[in-house]
Amino acid sequence: MSAAEIGQQMINALSLGSMYALLALGLALVFGVMGLVNFAYGELLTITGYTMYLLTLNGVEWWIAVIVGIAFATIASLLMERFAFRPLRNASFLTLLFSSFALAVIIQNVFRATVSPRTKGIEGPTLFIRAIHIGPLSISWLSIITITVGVACLLGLLLFMRTSIAGIGMRAAAENFAVARLMGVKANRVIALAFVISGLLAGVAGVLWISRSGSVDPGMGFTPILKAFIATVIGGLGSLPGAVLGGFILAAAEVFFIAVLPTSVAPFSDPFALLLVIVILYFKPNGLLAPVAERA
């Protein structure tokens, strides 16, 4: 493999990785404050997708559709918290996981029943398909935008978590919810905020995801939630830097196997990447950057 090819693949991995990192962060945030692995998180991307699909179908500008799509994902995330997960506060990990899974199935089938069970195309701006050429490398605008948006979101979140009172409260709640409450962090508010940010991240990631695939379908949430789940577990559930790291590692593994495997075994690149993940977890059963303290 030549240096140019390696560079090309690294850019692919970076762009895929920033998307996975965004996805994983949204999942990790909610897990941190509530102990919930929100399976319905993938459906937030579906909601963004269908909002954009219906709006662009009716002649709304793409950019406006993007903003409304992200807003809807955020609102949906908040509604999920209020109506499905608040009654289950303090339930076991298993109960929470099952209920989010059931919620995911409900949302999927709402779209299946109301819009269409079939895949629908969404056209993004033509800019996305164009590429710029730097020496032997050709980089699509979509990759550049994905990486830029990803890094911007990560930095913004970092700033928010480090400097704002609400962000510090959320980090405290993730570390020890009971003690954070004793220090004056409002439980309902911090959990709702986590869901809002999580919905926002899902919306942004959803736009990037859909621009990449160019289509929406009712079951489209499954792959992103899977990637996010895997990324957070590699990084160590509950650790935000871990989620980001896990996202990039997963993307690198996928890109690597697609590039390296001969065409006859190419369809098995995903299984290989997942096997690699399981091997990592064999040596680090709690993930790479797991919080040290045992959760009660």
Add this chain to the structure above:
Amino acid sequence: MNRLRSSLYFRNVTKTSGLIIAFLLIIAVVGALSAGTGSSLTLIIPNFFITVIIVIALQMFTGNSGVVSWGHSAFVGIGAYVTAWLTVPAVIKSDVFDSMPSWLLNAEWSFLPSIVVATAAGTIVAALIGIVLCRMKETAMAMSTLALLVIAHGVYANWFGMTRGAQGVYGLPQNTTLWGAFGFACFAVIVGVMFRDSRVGLRLQASREDPLAAEATGVSVVKSRYIAWVASAALAALSGSVWAQFNLAFDPSQFYYTQVFAVLSMLVIGGMATMSGAVIGAGVVTVISQVLYNLEGGSFFGMEVPRISGLQQMILAIITLLILIYRRNGILSWWELDEWVRKGKDRFFPGRPGSGAGPLSDKKDGV
């Protein structure tokens, strides 16, 4: 195991599984009576029995350990594919499987041997994966079983020479009869109850309630989980083999997350702590699916492990969510059917000596 405990153990196992098997027997008799009438019950009832095996397989692991597994459908798939390799007649095999070694091409095995080998195949795979899986924390393990499901699906859908990819496999002989399915369901019930009240089962339940406290009292959580994982995967592979020889054709999508959701919802609705819960959950979901299926106006036709399309799936999900919110431990909660009968007796005929649950079935309320 001392004599007192062992006699209690067998009394408990006999009582619990006896009542469930009696319940299954009634259904089997209904199925036998409906044979030849062209009623859809001749398809639904054997499929219900097979579903019971799958749900019990998952109950053995998830119900006792409290660790979710999305991966059991992968083992159902292994059971089904291995069975297809062994039983499909040689004439059809050369059409279906492109790159099958010749020694396997001529294999035309009968019902029981193919089930034994298919179960063994699932057991071996589970034993290997379990070494890695069972060391993980609960959350990581849940994710890895999901990864396992995706890996298995990737293999079934892409290993064209041996699985015919997404087009699926056909041509299996119909070896599973109503009574065959009934027999295996009873077997699963007995194994499930015996396992739950066994030492490993009790240790697992301790670790489900509090892993740290269980470790502190000397329970090896990893070892107990490993045993449960392998045993339940074996049962899942067995169910896949029985299922394949009843439905005769299948494709990879049937071992993917639609089935996972169906099985999980049965477990949640019935109550995952008990064997009766698993069976009742399977029954409730089968009945609801059928009713909805008829409501949808679709013609009634070879249905697999409850085939769930849009509306059915949505309503099942809503019921599951409501159960989780309002009756978190499922319909039967912590008590087996025989214990419910006893509880009922206690309520209506109070003060009778000797009533009440035995020491092995003291379960706590709520949680």
